[in-house]
Amino acid sequence: MYHIVIRAIEGLLLFKDESDYYRMIHDLFEFNDENPAKSSHRYPKTIEKRSRQIEESRQEKRKLLVEILAFCLMPNHVHLLVRQLRENGISKFTRKLGAGYGLYYNKKYNRQGHVFQGRYRIVHIQDNNQLQTVFVYIHTNPVSLIIPKWREKGIGKKQLKKVINFLENEYRWSSYPDYLEIKNFPSLTSREFLTKIMNGKEGSREFVNGWLIHKKELADLEKISIE
Numbered sequence: 001m002y003h004i005v006i007r008a009i010e011g012l013l014l015f016k017d018e019s020d021y022y023r024m025i026h027d028l029f030e031f032n033d034e035n036p037a038k039s040s041h042r043y044p045k046t047i048e049k050r051s052r053q054i055e056e057s058r059q060e061k062r063k064l065l066v067e068i069l070a071f072c073l074m075p076n077h078v079h080l081l082v083r084q085l086r087e088n089g090i091s092k093f094t095r096k097l098g099a100g101y102g103l104y105y106n107k108k109y110n111r112q113g114h115v116f117q118g119r120y121r122i123v124h125i126q127d128n129n130q131l132q133t134v135f136v137y138i139h140t141n142p143v144s145l146i147i148p149k150w151r152e153k154g155i156g157k158k159q160l161k162k163v164i165n166f167l168e169n170e171y172r173w174s175s176y177p178d179y180l181e182i183k184n185f186p187s188l189t190s191r192e193f194l195t196k197i198m199n200g201k202e203g204s205r206e207f208v209n210g211w212l213i214h215k216k217e218l219a220d221l222e223k224i225s226i227e
Helices: 018-030 044-052 089-109 128-145 157-170 192-197 200-214 221-225
Strands: 002-007 066-074 077-084 121-124
Touching (some): 002 089, 002 128, 018 066, 066 089, 066 192, 128 200, 157 200, 192 200
Antiparallel strands (some): 066 077
16 A cells, blocks of 8 residues: 655646546546546536546446545645555556646646656555554645644644534545545545544544644654655
8 A cells, every 4th residue: 555646847736726626536537447548638517527427437347556545636736545456556547647637737728748747756554553644644635725834833723623624524625525424526435444444434533633633643654744
């Protein structure tokens, strides 16, 4: 299992509007297949519709390269926690993802050149403690969108309710709502294994809120953060 960060080239905003986020959700699903992907660079309404129909897709006919356990989309990078299923599965998946989203992005915004940095960052997750840590780390990343540098400054009591609500109910572009059994993009992730590691829905919430409220110590945080 690996924590991966795929980052845009310097100064580039990966997601300029909601349709770009939907497109990435679409690509994370569609390109996770050893078979050739049915990609397109069509525009927002088609992409959004396809993304919302993910759960209806033909899972049994696909040959998954990786198992996506958790994800979070940020304005200029993407966090993934994956289990590799096939030889070189991660490399194949990220290469297809980079080429496919890059084609869409350049077509839409009338640009040329690379969209992502040349090499993704990756850390091997070695035990259950690190799995719990990366689960919390990935799913609390969006807090920085409403409270910059919150990890250094902390979160005030008056801000806490807002932050928890933001993560659970407002920020759609992560797998956290699905772990709380709030249907979001349920077919994109495989959650059974990690749900057990996190002690279910309430355990997942407890780990996340424990770090937000008390900065509860997380195992090997520096090893898995790869920022």
